[in-house]
Structure formats: structure tokens, C-alpha cells
Amino acid sequence: xxxxxxxxxxxxxxxxxxxxxxxxxxxxxxxxxxxxxxxxxxxxxxxxxxxxxxxxxxxxxxxxxxxxxxxxxxxxxxxxxxxxxxxxxxxxxxxxxxxxxxxxxxxxxxxxx
Amino acid sequence: xxxxxxxxxxxxxxxxxxxxxxxxxxxxxxxxxxxxxxxxxxxxxxxxxxxxxxxxxxxxxxxxxxxxxxxxxxxxxxxxxxxxxxxxxxxxxxxxxxxxxxxxxxxxxxxxx
Numbered sequence: 001x002x003x004x005x006x007x008x009x010x011x012x013x014x015x016x017x018x019x020x021x022x023x024x025x026x027x028x029x030x031x032x033x034x035x036x037x038x039x040x041x042x043x044x045x046x047x048x049x050x051x052x053x054x055x056x057x058x059x060x061x062x063x064x065x066x067x068x069x070x071x072x073x074x075x076x077x078x079x080x081x082x083x084x085x086x087x088x089x090x091x092x093x094x095x096x097x098x099x100x101x102x103x104x105x106x107x108x109x110x111x112x113x
Numbered sequence: 114x115x116x117x118x119x120x121x122x123x124x125x126x127x128x129x130x131x132x133x134x135x136x137x138x139x140x141x142x143x144x145x146x147x148x149x150x151x152x153x154x155x156x157x158x159x160x161x162x163x164x165x166x167x168x169x170x171x172x173x174x175x176x177x178x179x180x181x182x183x184x185x186x187x188x189x190x191x192x193x194x195x196x197x198x199x200x201x202x203x204x205x206x207x208x209x210x211x212x213x214x215x216x217x218x219x220x221x222x223x224x225x226x
Contacts, residue, residue: 004155034214043117043203043217044156089155100171101215103148103155 003027004092006104014112019077021107023090026071030092030102035064035075038087038106047088048075080111115139119204119218126194126225134189134221136204144207145187146171146215147179149200156203162187194225
């Protein structure tokens with residue numbers, strides 16, 4: 001039962017261009033969404049999040065968009081840099097009582113110089 | 114600033130052996146979590162704790178046990194290791210749940226042969 005799906009296992013973009021990573025979810029009870037970035041041999045690190053009451057959240061080069069009706073969110077990185085090359089995980093959480101944060105399988109982003 | 118520290122980083126176990134994965138955090142976080150990540154999959158919650166003396170099952174608890182005697186430490190015990198427990202294990206902590214991110218350790222790569 002995969003409630004959070006990242007259908008693209010990998011993405012390759014040129015330095016300076018936009019990277020768009022997508023995530024779909026099935027559980028309408030999710031109300032908080034997070035993106036984590038993971039380098040090899042390291043744990044995931046938090047990147048950006050969005051509450052279900054918003055449709056956009058921006059932090060520097062990173063913007064997350066949420067489309068609740070489509071149960072879809074996306075992470076935009078502009079401009080992409082080689083240091084952004086990593087695996088990106090989408091995660092979703094339910095109400096404040098639910099501790100079970102569900103993760104997608106991840107998308108490996110490669111930014112080519 | 115150590116954050117979340119996991120030991121060991123790597124371990125090979127024989128079927129039927131037992132071991133404890135150690136996790137400690139120095140951020141005075143109330144919430145701690147254990148996740149496992151299988152190849153090509155997202156992270157799945159094994160157990161979590163909302164404070165010292167309180168633990169609860171996550172999505173995939175079978176074959177594992179935890180304890181939380183202090184705020185800082187949250188060890189994960191594997192009894193009777195099985196090949197299905199071959200995975201990368203991540204410990205995480207957060208100040209509270211809800212609209213806040215979790216901080217992850219570097220992971221423990223466990224192979225059961």
C-alpha cells in the first residue's frame with residue numbers, strides 16, 4: 001500500500017536549468033508534506049515543507065507546489081546546481097495524532113555541469 | 114553539534130543472531146523514530162517514541178523491539194535476525210510531531226546472511 005508515489009526514479013538536468021520533481025499521494029487525510037534530500041552514505045536532510053492550507057511555499061531556489069484536488073505536489077529547483085545532485089524523497093503526514101510519516105521511493109536528481 | 118548519532122554504520126549478521134542498533138540525539142527532542150529503507154523503496158516506520166518510557170509500533174514492527182529509558186537514547190533490538198531484515202536503518206528525532214521536520218542519523222547498513 002504505497003500512499004506516496006514518486007514515479008520517476010531518476011531525473012537529469014543541465015546546470016542552471018529548472019529541476020521539477022513530482023510526487024503523488026492517495027490518502028486525503030495527509031495534511032503536511034515534506035521534501036528531504038539525501039546524499040550517499042548520509043541520512044536524509046529536511047529541505048522544504050508545505051501545509052495543506054497552502055498551495056505554494058518558497059525558500060530560496062526551492063519551491064514546493066501543492067495541488068490538493070489532484071493529490072499532487074512538486075518540487076522546483078531554480079537554478080539547478082551540481083551540488084543539488086542527490087536523491088529527493090517526498091513525505092506526507094496525517095493529522096497531529098498520526099506519527100506515521102509516509103515516504104515515496106525517491107527520485108535521483110543529477111545536475112550536469 | 115552531533116545531532117542524531119547511529120552506531121554501528123555497517124554490520125553483517127548471521128541468520129538467527131541478535132543485535133542492537135544504537136541511536137542517540139543531543140537536541141532534547143521528545144519524538145524519536147526508527148525507519149528502514151529497502152532498495153528502491155521509501156522509508157518505512159518501524160517504531161516510534163513520543164517520550165521517555167513511551168513507545169509504539171509503526172508500519173513494519175515485526176521482528177523488532179525498542180525501549181526508551183532516556184530522552185536521548187532509542188535503541189532498536191533485532192531478535193532472531195532474518196534475511197528480510199537486510200536493509201538500511203535510519204533513526205530520526207523531532208521536537209514534536211505535526212508541522213515540523215525530523216532530523217535523521219547517517220544510517221546503519223545491515224546485511225543478514
